[in-house]
Amino acid sequence: MSPVTTSASESPSPVEAHRAAVSPDSNLQRCPLMPNYRPPAVQFVRGEGPYLWDSHGDVYLDFLSGLAVTSLGHSHPAVAAALAEQSQRLLHVSNLYATEHNAVVASTLDRLVGDGEPADGQVFFCNSGAEANEAAIKLARRHGGHGRHVVVCAFQSFHGRTLATLAATGQPQKWEAFQPLPEGFRHVVWNDLDELERSLDDTVAAVFLEPVQGEGGVNPATIEYFQGVERLCRERGILFMVDEVQTGLARTGRWFGFQHFDVSPDVVTVAKALGNGVPIGACWAKADVAASFSPGDHATTFGGQPLATAAARAVLSTMEAIGAPKRAQETGAAISEALVKLPAVVGCRGLGLLLAVELDGVDAGLVAAECLKNGLVINAVTPTALRLAPPLTIEESHVAEAVNKLAGCIEAVMARSEES
Secondary structure (H helix, E strand, O other): OOOOOOOOOOOOOHHHHHHHHHOOOOOOOOOOOOOOOOOOOOOEEEEEEOEEEEOOOOEEEEOOHHHHOOOOOEOOHHHHHHHHHHHOOOOOOOOOOOOOOHHHHHHHHHHHHOOOOOOOEEEEEEOOHHHHHHHHHHHHHHHHOOOOOEEEEEOOOOOOOOHHHHHHOOOHHHOHHHOOOOOOEEEEOOOOHHHHHHHOOOOEEEEEEOOEEOOOOOEEOOHHHHHHHHHHHHHHOOEEEEEOOOOOOOOOOOOOHHHHHOOOOOEEEEOHHHOOOOOOEEEEEEHHHHOOOOOOOOOOOOOOOHHHHHHHHHHHHHHHHHOHHHHHHHHHHHHHHHHOOOOOEEEEEEEOOEEEEEEOOOOHHHHHHHHHHOOEEOEEEEOOEEEEOOOOOOOHHHHHHHHHHHHHHHHHHHHHHHHO
16 A cells, blocks of 8 residues: 655545555555545455455454345355356346346245245346335336325435435435435334324325334334334325345345335335345335336346346345345344443344444444454444444354454443543
8 A cells, every 4th residue: 555645743634545545556646536435444355254354464354244235245156156157158238138047036036025925026127225226216106196206214214325315315414415306205203103194195105114224223113113104005005115225135034124024015125135245236016016117117227137137146046045034033133142241332223133232432433443453344333333234144153253352342442432
């Protein structure tokens, strides 16, 4: 890495720090990447299972999985083999033509949405969670028709960074720089069924919720809330849409998070874990809802292309073979039991292997940074909470290693705070 030259009393500017972190080329006058992210503290160059290696050869235990993406761990052999084989046969045509993996992946997703039985739905493939949510929003408007276009979402939710999905996201601090945002979104307090009911009028096309608010702090819905939302939607002819981008595909201990609540949504979106690192997303909808789309209503050039769907096919096959939901449920319970015994930990919430560790009197951001220095990858999802989303394939030894590292890092941060 090239050093950043500053005076002894001067810290590097964000631009200089970013350039130094991402580029070893000292001839560069500025970082070639836009400053959308904070300067990275480390550059990863290799991964295997739950472990990562940086450019200096240091090893890290990854308990974040690229934000709940690499659920089978890094460089999984089945996924790598599928990619290698497909890359030598066919990379891309267009959605004007059929390719070999689409129907298999779509049918598998439909069966998993039905918890083992076909759910009578259809799938639109895209490239990311935000795109899957865009498709869901457009489908809701197409299904509702002119004058019935409003989508009701929850505060603290996160649905993406495009203009429409940002407008759906219930975090006003993220809106201001991009105003005016698209119209047609209404936000209500999370887990408050009475307020949601008051928000429903003749302009509402859909209610769009996460079963666990991931970016909002790992906040699970209650059974009463999700069942009440479904009831209201059925009574009023409103679509019930569930964002499973972070929670889907065994992360919570069921194939999909909504299955914890015994409901049957009309639309389900998924991405992240579907490709185990290969960009792919999908929007599933009941067949009668999907029929609202006609040719030309929505499309994407790369959605469902052979390389991505080959990876997704391998991911889903492997997840079923290892019994991924049960593994997430059992390992998540073991981690939660261990975490609540740590110093300064006052609670652990979430479902399966999507967990938040609530801290008291300790800055979560400082703890996450200390963990990275000590070879554990997690992140601060709020100022007082750490998020853990390890691979579903982790073993007991990995759990023990992570808990020990986290305990030491919390104690180190607490000790420094006491000294100062």
